[in-house]
Amino acid sequence: MPELPEVEYTARQLRSSVVGATIREARVFWERTIGRPQLPDFLAEITEQRIEGIRRRGKFLLLDLSRDLFLSIHRRMTGNFLLLPPGWEIDIRLSETDPVAWKTKGPNFHPPVSAGASYNLETGHCRVCFVLADGRYLLFTDPRKFGRIELWPRTQEDVIFADLGPEPLSHTFTVERFTEALVRHRTGIKQALLDQQVVAGIGNIYADEALYYACIHPAHRADSLTSSEIHLLHEGIVAVLTLGIEHGGTSFNDYRDLWGQAGQNYNHVRVYHQEGKPCKRCNTLIERMVIAQRSTHFCPHCQAAPAIVE
DNA sequence: ATTTAGACCTGTCAGC
C-alpha cells in the first residue's frame, strides 16, 4: 500500500517526533509480523533500545537503534504507524472476532506537525505496540497482516538491500542508469516500473501516474522506448513522487499518517482509480486494464498504444 | 527464462 511518498512522509514525521526516544518494550499481537529474529530474541534485543535516527530506502522504513542494530519495516498493503501521546489509555483487547482490535481514548490532541488537525480515533488492527520510555505508544497497525518488521545488525544493511534499485529522488537515479535498467527489461514498461531493481519505491499508483505524465502506454515494451520517452518518464517519476510527498501521500483507502490523518494526494491523482472520468488533458475517458495482475489506468488518447505491444 | 497463478490476509462495496 504505501509507496515511496507515503513511507517518506511517515519517516519525516517520525524523525521529528521519536528520534532520541527509548523503546521500553515491544508487545507483539501477530507473530508473523516479526520477520527476524525469532520472537523471543526480537523482544529481548529491542528492549531499552534508543532510536537514533530514521531513514527510508525504497518502501522500507529504517529505524537506527543503539548497539548497532536497525529495524527494517515494510508496510506492504495496509501497514501504518500511529503515534499516541502520553496520557492516553490504550486498550488492546482480545475479542472473538479479531484478537488485536484496539481502541484509544484520551484528551483532544493536536499533533505537532499539521497544526490544528485533531487526532483520528479510528479503530485499527494493532499488530505490534512499541512502548516508549516517555509513555508514548508507537503502534504498527496492519489489517491484512502482510507487513513485516525485522531487526538487523547495521553491518548487514548492504547485503539486505543489494538488489534494490536507485533512490528516484537522489542523484543516483540518472537517465543513463534508468536507460540501462529498462533495456534489460523485455516486459511492458508498467511491469518494469514495479520492479524494485529498476527504481526503488514505485508502486501501482505512482507507476500509472508517471506513465500518464510521460504519455506512454503502460504496455509499451520497456526495451523499446525512445531516448526522449525515457527522459520524460524519468522526469515524470521524480515529479509525481515529489508531489505525492508534498501532499502527504495518497489515501484512497487505508493509508494514514503518524497522527491517523489521510494523505491528500488522492485529490491530485490524474489516472489512478479514475476510470470513466475525463482526462484532464484531452477529455477522453480514462480506461482500466489489467497488467501483471495489477489494475492499470491510462488515457487511451494521450497514452496511445504502441504499434508493437508484444 | 519468463510469465502467470497462488499464497499470504482482512475489509469493503456492488449486485442479486
Add this chain to the structure above:
DNA sequence: TGCTGACAGGTCTAAA
C-alpha cells in the same frame, strides 16, 4: 438482511 464475488498502495514462490 445476507450471501457472493471482485478488488485493494506488495512481494514471494511454485507451477506452467
